Each structure stands twice: as structure tokens, then as C-alpha cells.
């Protein structure tokens with residue numbers, strides 16, 4: 370028998386969530402964000418399931434070339450633009466769109482040799498202070514981009530630091546428009562949280578990521594509460610049973626001490642698969658569709674669950690680590706992180722199975 374751990378990826382869930390994004394932002398074009406290997410779901414698999422998207426956003430030239438090689442004809446945006454000047458030739462050859470966030474990137478577009486002109490997304494720093502030009506610098510940057518032979522169309526963009534919080538958009542939106550209002554240029558503002566919470570951010574292109582995978586961008590709410598469907602379900606099985614007495618300790622470090630006699634299931638999934646080691650006793654797990662809890666420390670290849678209240682469970686019982694029936698947001702919260710991190714951290718050794 371092969372190891373029973375697998376990540377089931379649902380193409381219909383991805384398509385459903387894209388349709389939800391389009392319903393939320395009916396006037397905008399949807400740039401599906403599929404960086405980080407499609408948030409752990411597989412770059413090409415996700416692109417195929419989301420072929421109805423109007424464009425795709427990735428991080429690297431290599432990801433973009435893989436998409437072009439597999440027949441993607443929509444615009445592809447490099448979210449941090451070029452990391453070095455030699456990448457410009459590949460961007461031209463594959464008609465990639467570039468974020469431009471730094472003076473060096475503007476200069477590269479001004480000084481490069483003749484060749485195809487590219488669409489650029491000029492990034493304004495609206496208060497996140499990560500990438501982008503300060504609003505007051507925009508006039509100079511736009512003038513230079515307009516004069517650069519390697520630039521075709523300019524779209525103005527920003528990225529919100531707090532779009533998932535009530536009122537978190539007002540100030541950065543004001544910052545953006547103070548700079549952008551002078552230009553009749555297309556704009557792109559919304560991540561998933563802004564897309565679902567504030568129509569003022571929809572503009573010409575929306576950039577949903579996490580919602581496409583069925584996961585909520587808002588703390589305390591799950592994707593299914595927002596009408597989304599989990600695209601990834603991580604499943605495994607119980608491979609061994611242990612009966613322990615009161616006072617026995619469980620797992621590395623003996624950090625869990627059984628307060629009473631317990632029946633434990635050992636599950637084939639560990640931190641080398643991407644299950645968060647920071648999780649611990651009490652984190653939710655489904656066994657045979659019923660909710661129980663993690664016990665003790667997560668090992669590299671295994672973890673332990675409480676089967677005391679599930680007498681019919683045994684070796685071979687089905688386990689859901691997250692996904693359909695157990696939102697990854699809830700599992701992530703128990704580990705002190707967010708669903709994004711768990712999905713992206715799915716290890717390459719986990720078998721991926723396509724399901725409808």
C-alpha cells in the first residue's frame with residue numbers, strides 16, 4: 370500500500386470561486402493571482418481550472434513562461450516586475466506585463482534597446498510601505514514611463530495593507546486617488562478582501578488570490594460562509610492505534626500527558642508534508658467525518674489524534690487535515706497562522722490528486 374496522504378484539488382471548486390469573484394466585481398477584469406505554485410495547488414493545474422480568468426499574476430519570469438508554454442494567451446503580470454535587466458528580453462518574447470515599483474525598473478525600461486513595448490502596472494505605495502512609489506512621486510514616474518519606448522499601456526495600481534479590516538481601505542484609497550486622479554489611466558487595487566468588501570476598489574482589474582482557493586481573507590470568517598468552496602482537501606488515514614493509561618506521555622518531548630485512559634490514532638501526515646509543527650494539542654482534525662483533536666507534538670511524518678470518543682475508528686479510518694468539512698482557516702488559527710501559509714507550504718512529496 371502506498372502512503373495514504375494526498376491533497377485533493379477540485380477544479381470545479383476553483384471555477385466556482387472564480388465565478389464568485391466575477392459576481393462580486395461585475396465590471397472589472399479578473400487577474401487570477403496564482404503565485405507560489407498557485408498557492409500550493411499547482412501552477413498549471415490552477416491555470417487550467419481558471420482558464421475563464423481575464424489574466425494571471427505570478428512572481429517570476431519562469432512561472433510566466435510555463436504558462437505561455439502551456440497555452441495561456443491572456444495577459445500575465447509579474448507582480449514584482451523584473452528582478453534584473455536580462456529578464457526584459459524574456460518579458461518581451463512572451464509579452465508579459467510588468468509591475469514597475471522602483472526607480473531602477475523605470476530606468477531599465479528607458480535605457481533598454483529596441484524591441485516590443487510592454488504593458489506596465491505602475492505601483493503606488495498607499496501606506497503599506499513595502500513596494501511602490503510614494504504618491505507625490507507619481508507625476509515624475511508617469512512622465513518617464515510615457516517617454517519610455519519599451520512601455521505600451523500604463524495601469525496604476527496599489528496593494529492594501531489592511532483590506533481585511535473594517536475601515537482599512539479608506540485612508541489608502543484616498544492616498545491612491547490623490548495621486549491617480551490626475552490621469553485617465555486604468556487602475557487595479559483589489560485583493561480578495563477588497564474585492565469582496567468594497568466596490569470602490571474594483572476598478573479595471575481586480576487581483577483575487579486566496580478567495581479563488583476557497584479560503585476567506587477575513588479573520589473569523591470561513592470561505593464557505595462567504596459562498597466559496599475549498600479547492601484543496603488534505604486527507605490521510607490512521608496507520609496505527611495506541612491505547613494509553615492515565616499518566617502516559619505521548620510523542621516527542623512527552624509534552625502531552627494523558628489525564629485518563631485514551632485511545633489514540635497515529636496519522637500519516639507530519640511537518641515534512643506541510644502540516645504546521647507549531648500546532649499542538651487541541652487543533653481540530655476530522656476522523657471518519659467527525660471532529661476530534663490533535664494530541665501532542667507533530668512529528669516529521671506523523672501526528673497523533675484522540676480517538677477516545679470514536680470507538681469505531683481504527684487503522685484505515687479516513688482523516689481530513691483541512692479542506693472540505695474542516696476549513697484550513699480554522700486549522701491555521703489553531704497553529705497561530707493563516708490559511709495562506711498552510712496551503713503554500715504543502716510539501717512537494719505529498720501526492721496531488723485531481724478531483725472534480
Ligand SMILES: *Cc1c(COP(=O)(O)O)cnc(C)c1O
Pocket residue numbers: 402404448528559560561562576577578579580586
Ligand atoms: C498576492 C497578491 C494579491 C492577492 O492577494 P489575496 O489576499 O490572496 O487575494 C493581490 N495583489 C498583489 C500585489 C499580491 O501580491
